[in-house]
Amino acid sequence: MFRLALTMLINERGKYLGIIAALSFTALMMAQQPSIFLGMLSRATALIDDIPSADLWVMDPNVQYSDDSKPLQDAQLYRVKGIAGVEWAVPFFSGSIQARLPDGNFRNCILYGIDDATFIGGPAKMVEGRITDLRQSDGVVVDAASAKGVLAQTAAGDQREPLGVGSTLELNDLRASIVGLHGGEPNVQSQPIIYTTYNRVKFFKSSDRKLLSFILVKLQPGVDAAQVVRNIRRYTGLAAYTKAEFSTMSSNYFLFRTGIFLNFGISALISFLIGGSIAAQTFYNFTLDHLRYFGVLKAMGASSRLLFAMIALQMLCAGAIGFGVGIGIVTFFGVVVQGGTVAFSLNYWIVGGAALAILLLSLGTALLSSRPVRRLEPAAVFRG
Amino acid sequence: MSAVTGDSQERAVQCRGLTKSFGTGEARVPALRGLDLDIDYGEMAMLVGPSGCGKTTLLSIIAAVLDHDTGLCRVLGRDLKKLTVADKVLLRRQAIGFVFQAFNLIPTLTLADNVSVPLLLNGVGHAIARKRAGAMLDRLGLGNRVDALPSELSGGQQQRVAIARALVHGPRLVVCDEPTSALDAKTGDAVLHLLREVALEENRTLIIVTHDSRILKYADRIIEMSDGVIMQSGTSQSPVPDTRSNLP
Numbered sequence: 101m102f103r104l105a106l107t108m109l110i111n112e113r114g115k116y117l118g119i120i121a122a123l124s125f126t127a128l129m130m131a132q133q134p135s136i137f138l139g140m141l142s143r144a145t146a147l148i149d150d151i152p153s154a155d156l157w158v159m160d161p162n163v164q165y166s167d168d169s170k171p172l173q174d175a176q177l178y179r180v181k182g183i184a185g186v187e188w189a190v191p192f193f194s195g196s197i198q199a200r201l202p203d204g205n206f207r208n209c210i211l212y213g214i215d216d217a218t219f220i221g222g223p224a225k226m227v228e229g230r231i232t233d234l235r236q237s238d239g240v241v242v243d244a245a246s247a248k249g250v251l252a253q254t255a256a257g258d259q260r261e262p263l264g265v266g267s268t269l270e271l272n273d274l275r276a277s278i279v280g281l282h283g284g285e286p287n288v289q290s291q292p293i294i295y296t297t298y299n300r301v302k303f304f305k306s307s308d309r310k311l312l313s314f315i316l317v318k319l320q321p322g323v324d325a326a327q328v329v330r331n332i333r334r335y336t337g338l339a340a341y342t343k344a345e346f347s348t349m350s351s352n353y354f355l356f357r358t359g360i361f362l363n364f365g366i367s368a369l370i371s372f373l374i375g376g377s378i379a380a381q382t383f384y385n386f387t388l389d390h391l392r393y394f395g396v397l398k399a400m401g402a403s404s405r406l407l408f409a410m411i412a413l414q415m416l417c418a419g420a421i422g423f424g425v426g427i428g429i430v431t432f433f434g435v436v437v438q439g440g441t442v443a444f445s446l447n448y449w450i451v452g453g454a455a456l457a458i459l460l461l462s463l464g465t466a467l468l469s470s471r472p473v474r475r476l477e478p479a480a481v482f483r484g
Numbered sequence: 485m486s487a488v489t490g491d492s493q494e495r496a497v498q499c500r501g502l503t504k505s506f507g508t509g510e511a512r513v514p515a516l517r518g519l520d521l522d523i524d525y526g527e528m529a530m531l532v533g534p535s536g537c538g539k540t541t542l543l544s545i546i547a548a549v550l551d552h553d554t555g556l557c558r559v560l561g562r563d564l565k566k567l568t569v570a571d572k573v574l575l576r577r578q579a580i581g582f583v584f585q586a587f588n589l590i591p592t593l594t595l596a597d598n599v600s601v602p603l604l605l606n607g608v609g610h611a612i613a614r615k616r617a618g619a620m621l622d623r624l625g626l627g628n629r630v631d632a633l634p635s636e637l638s639g640g641q642q643q644r645v646a647i648a649r650a651l652v653h654g655p656r657l658v659v660c661d662e663p664t665s666a667l668d669a670k671t672g673d674a675v676l677h678l679l680r681e682v683a684l685e686e687n688r689t690l691i692i693v694t695h696d697s698r699i700l701k702y703a704d705r706i707i708e709m710s711d712g713v714i715m716q717s718g719t720s721q722s723p724v725p726d727t728r729s730n731l732p
């Protein structure tokens with residue numbers, strides 16, 4: 101009977117494809133929206149996660165997340181260096197800057213300034229050139245995705261010409277030459293990420309009095325991080341967090357203080373409601389169209405349980421196919437946007453969540469659709 | 485086998501003082517009013533009578549799809565009042581074949597699949613069910629159309645498929661409600677001819693509700709109902725009143 105149940109549904113081609121399309125859409129949105137969100141979330145903490153050697157991040161006590169910079173006085177760096185248990189401490193600048201492209205367009209960029217001597221705080225991965233090339237005069241390193249993307253010049257005839265090593269751009273009207281490309285992703289707002297040395301930031305942003313956003317600290321082996329954190333607070337008045345703490349702080353800020361989580365949540369929910377109700381409605385109609393035949397089966401001795409199983413199987417099958425198609429499209433989307441400016445991170449949790457949503461939707465729809473069948477009197481087959 | 489008073493022999497259908505009403509209070513409609521009826525194994529009985537006299541109601545009770553109110557109704561040796569819902573489902577699945585006025589073939593399934601349904605419900609494997617369905621369709625002259633859809637057939641052909649479906653699992657009782665009323669006279673006659681030929685094997689019992697006096701000649705017995713009771717019961721050779729004159 102189960103084979104026939106599937107044949108019944110599949111041969112109702114129009115409704116069948118409608119149900120599959122609606123379920124595919126639902127699965128797609130249920131996976132794609134969280135993936136983009138998760139991609140953005142990982143970008144929100146990328147800076148912290150990509151500097152493995154910094155055990156502690158020291159900052160103004162009012163800072164709430166990694167892009168929230170409240171500059172410190174340079175003298176604080178030396179105070180932190182002097183605290184017991186600190187192996188080394190280096191300055192780090194994080195801020196924004198206007199880049200002017202050779203074609204005259206402006207772009208808002210994120211500028212990171214890293215320690216001139218050690219290059220600690222530099223990008224996790226270089227695609228072209230080396231971070232030490234920043235020693236060259238006016239040197240900056242740009243993320244490869246932006247160099248190909250938003251920073252690419254749109255000079256003659258809409259032809260996009262990617263920036264590369266040797267290209268120049270103007271930061272705050274000052275000449276900067278690209279000495280390397282790094283493999284980091286653009287930030288949450290898809291802004292290009294430019295690295296230079298801490299001292300060169302002073303040159304590019306000469307109008308700013310204070311440029312010390314964070315102090316990156318390496319602990320001496322075996323010292324108690326909590327104790328050092330307390331000492332830093334006591335002697336400098338600054339806040340210090342371990343890498344993990346600051347990373348969590350930043351993602352929590354992104355999660356709970358911005359509307360982004362809510363936006364993605366709502367759009368995933370709306371997709372679920374729209375796609376789900378279209379699929380449920382179509383399937384319900386399919387069952388109603390076949391009510392007379394379910395009645396005939398009932399009269400011929402099909403138990404209510406068997407009929408429910410047939411209906412559930414029909415819907416679960418449509419659900420499985422819709423899920424496969426939806427996730428397939430999302431995966432394809434993920435492959436296409438990989439390494440580009442779109443944040444995207446699909447994991448098993450998201451796939452599992454979408455699967456669960458489709459499963460519950462399918463079971464709910466089957467339950468709903470089997471109601472009229474369950475209520476059907478077998479004697480009805482002889483009427484009208 | 486429990487003996488029923490006054491009967492030496494077990495019958496296929498035995499009704500005593502059968503009543504059935506629909507609705508309650510003011511809107512109460514008595515459909516059967518203390519009806520007595522016996523139908524033997526191997527008999528082809530036709531149930532006639534004016535519209536609303538209770539034919540379909542009686543057929544539904546005998547086919548175990550509708551519960552009666554009072555009285556006795558024994559079908560194939562079983563007292564229907566004593567059966568649970570599940571028992572009745574099993575009785576219908578194993579022992580009763582159904583033919584409807586509107587054919588009621590599942591439109592999205594092939595003829596072979598449609599005819600397989602009673603076998604599949606009885607747990608027969610798909611391959612064997614298909615084979616037996618094909619053989620039954622063959623006997624009804626549709627052996628070359630097993631993979632066709634019902635919509636590709638004429639009404640008479642569809643009713644033949646429905647008959648194949650009603651017989652394929654070898655039920656002891658076949659119930660038909662107006663099997664020819666959606667067919668023209670010639671096709672109806674041919675369908676009845678075939679039904680009589682194929683269905684009456686193995687001492688099977690057939691009960692056919694009909695308004696169609698042209699097919700009465702196929703009946704072993706004609707049972708005339710009026711207002712919820714049996715008026716007259718006789719063989720087709722004996723003169724039977726023209727039921728059509730009672731119709732609106």
Ligand SMILES: Nc1ncnc2c1ncn2[C@@H]1O[C@H](COP(=O)(O)OP(=O)(O)OP(=O)(O)O)[C@@H](O)[C@H]1O
Pocket residue numbers: 506507513514515533534535536537538539540541542
């Ligand atoms: N489900 C129901 N609810 C209420 N009344 C019903 C129901 N089924 C039948 N009746 C009533 O019971 C009576 C007998 O109906 P039934 O359908 O058995 O007649 P019938 O002899 O089959 O008529 P027809 O020749 O028109 O098919 C009628 O008065 C009918 O209106």
Ligand SMILES: [Mg+2]
Pocket residue numbers: 539540541693
């Ligand atoms: Mg009737």
